[in-house]
């Protein structure tokens with residue numbers, strides 16, 4: 001399967017994927033006789049094209065109901081200097097990407113301990129900001145590889161979780177939000193099943209966040225707990241609009257709210273958010289968390 005990428009971005013992606021490679025091979029899941037498993041490698045075919053080859057361990061085809069992709073929103077941007085997706089706090093700065101990554105790291109630890117296989121769009125977010133278009137390319141390349149390998153036709157799906165924190169002009173704004181895009185099911189062969197599945201996944205994540213944080217505001221709509229996006233969206237939300245799989249984006253608190261921001265810095269608080277995502281995945285896998 002081939003995907004086209006800007007030449008400048010090839011090195012960035014290759015570095016990222018080689019890290020996937022190392023991480024997966026070092027993971028305890030793979031040690032048990034599946035040494036060749038979990039390989040993502042990147043080969044340059046010509047000046048302008050990149051071939052992404054994505055392989056997942058054989059046992060995932062048998063044991064796991066879905067393949068999960070964890071995305072931690074944004075990354076470090078040297079030019080940013082506390083001007084974008086961040087807020088000044090005296091001499092220091094609260095960066096959204098740092099919070100997103102900490103939650104994603106905790107989630108991945110929980111998944112590792114449970115032996116649930118997943119991929120991450122970005123493991124180098126402390127070094128640079130991987131563009132949304134590259135994140136979309138990685139997710140769609142993975143989905144295409146799994147389609148080609150017959151994983152999807154075996155009734156399994158790819159589910160993307162993109163983890164974020166929210167911001168607003170109003171300092172008092174607080175709470176959680178879950179977004180998904182049900183409109184994109186129109187592109188799928190089985191639109192009804194797709195809509196039903198997306199509804200289930202989004203409702204479960206919303207419910208688990210509400211259970212973890214009963215004292216917090218949950219920002220749903222009058223008709224559902226989660227919010228639906230449309231294909232017209234830009235920016236970070238386009239990750240759920242333009243990826244060819246089930247996709248959810250969670251906004252886990254407002255870093256522009258001083259009280260909530262203090263909570264968001266606590267590892268216990270981050271773990272609770274990770275736990276809500278983890279329990280959602282466990283429920284999709286029919287296992288006890």
Ligand SMILES: [Zn+2]
Nearest residue numbers: 073164165236
């Ligand atoms: Zn964000």
